[in-house]
Structure formats: C-alpha cells, structure tokens
Amino acid sequence: MAQANGAPQPVAAPSQLYVFKLVLLGSGSVGKSSLALRFVKNDFKSILPTVGCAFFTKVVDVGTASLKFEIWDTAGQEKYHSVCHLYFRGANAALLVYDITSKDSFCRAQQWLKDLEKEFLPGEVVVMLVGNKTDLGEKREVTFEEGKEFAERQNLLFMETSAKLNHQVTEAFSAIARELLQREERKEGPMPPRGDARLALGRGPAGQAKCCAR
Numbered sequence: 001m002a003q004a005n006g007a008p009q010p011v012a013a014p015s016q017l018y019v020f021k022l023v024l025l026g027s028g029s030v031g032k033s034s035l036a037l038r039f040v041k042n043d044f045k046s047i048l049p050t051v052g053c054a055f056f057t058k059v060v061d062v063g064t065a066s067l068k069f070e071i072w073d074t075a076g077q078e079k080y081h082s083v084c085h086l087y088f089r090g091a092n093a094a095l096l097v098y099d100i101t102s103k104d105s106f107c108r109a110q111q112w113l114k115d116l117e118k119e120f121l122p123g124e125v126v127v128m129l130v131g132n133k134t135d136l137g138e139k140r141e142v143t144f145e146e147g148k149e150f151a152e153r154q155n156l157l158f159m160e161t162s163a164k165l166n167h168q169v170t171e172a173f174s175a176i177a178r179e180l181l182q183r184e185e186r187k188e189g190p191m192p193p194r195g196d197a198r199l200a201l202g203r204g205p206a207g208q209a210k211c212c213a214r
C-alpha cells in the first residue's frame, strides 16, 4: 500500500471490506454461542458448552462499506476464565452477554467489563452489554432499566435479545457495526462510496481494523 507520512493512501481497489474482531464474553449458558449461531446462520439449536473458544465469520453490508466480523465465542464456564483474556487481544468490539433470568450472570458481566478494562484503554473497544433470553420474561431477574442504567453509566451500547426468537440479534450486531465504522470515519474522514473504493486502513496490529480489497 502507498504510504506518505505513515498514513495509508488511496489505492484503487474493487471494493472495500473492513475486518473487525469481536469477542463474545459472559458466564456459561447465557447464550453467547446461540447469539453467534443466530447471527451467522440464522439458526437456533441445542449447543454443547463451548470448550476454549469457537470462531465464526460473517460479512455485513453497512451503508457504503462491507464489514467482516471475526467472532471469537469464548467459553463461559469458570474453568476457562483464566485463558479467556488471551482471546481479547486485537479485539475491536466485545459483546458482554448476560441472561436476563440470572442476576448472577449480570453481576459476572460487570466483572468481565473490569477484565476488559485491564486489557484496553478507555474507548479502545466498542462494548455492547446484551441481556439475552427475553423470551423467558416470566423468569426475569434483571430489569431492562437495570441493564440500561449500568450500560449508560459505563458508556456501553445496550440491547436485550432473544437468540431463540431471533429478537434484536441482527440489530445488536448492526449497532456495533455502525459504531465501529463511525469510529473509523472519525479517524480517517468520510468513507468513499462503493466504486470509489480505496484501501483506507489496511493496518494489521492489534486493536486496529483491517481493510482489504475483496
């Protein structure tokens, strides 16, 4: 890629694909894998607890750009906690998931946020707090307001979802996508329309989005 003063320069390319790493964090059984499966394959089925980490990819079109999510679905079981931070590295976004029927999982999500804060500078990653399993409203232990207030205090995006009923799942990932692209635009200036594509980012190191020609 052509460079002047260290800044990526416009390069002719057929179209633009931004690549972002997103980690799914939260206690065991809150529905992280189910959210990933719903988003990537529009499916919901019985899934065994994740061992270590699972990996998914999905390309979404947002306005004039395409965005590829590399989704790292971490294991929520306590025995894997010590290795989870290894998957944080290079993340651009995190989905902090709790189960609205479990106060404990909500408290654990707050702990996960502290773990993230140890690894990243403030504002370095886009974090969304997600209260999953809204279809189980009769067993709800965490109110919408509790989730929203915590998210607002911590400057996080917030959404409640049901992976089972496909409620707000695409919307959650789309909101993250929009925020990530807006941040890139603020860094780089407005993105060009398709057909006037350039290699805007193309930076590999941890925490920075990669953009590549498709």
Ligand SMILES: Nc1nc2c(ncn2[C@@H]2O[C@H](COP(=O)(O)OP(=O)(O)OP(=O)(O)O)[C@@H](O)[C@H]2O)c(=O)[nH]1
Pocket: 026, 027, 028, 029, 030, 031, 032, 033, 034, 035, 045, 046, 047, 048, 049, 050, 051, 074, 075, 076, 077, 132, 133, 134, 135, 136, 161, 162, 163, 164, 165
């Ligand atoms: N009712 C309901 N059940 C859900 C929902 N999402 C996930 N589940 C169920 O919750 C259980 C755990 O889901 P997983 O997606 O495996 O949860 P996880 O957070 O990935 O769990 P770990 O891999 O142990 O970290 C499964 O039985 C899912 O079918 C939902 O939106 N509603």
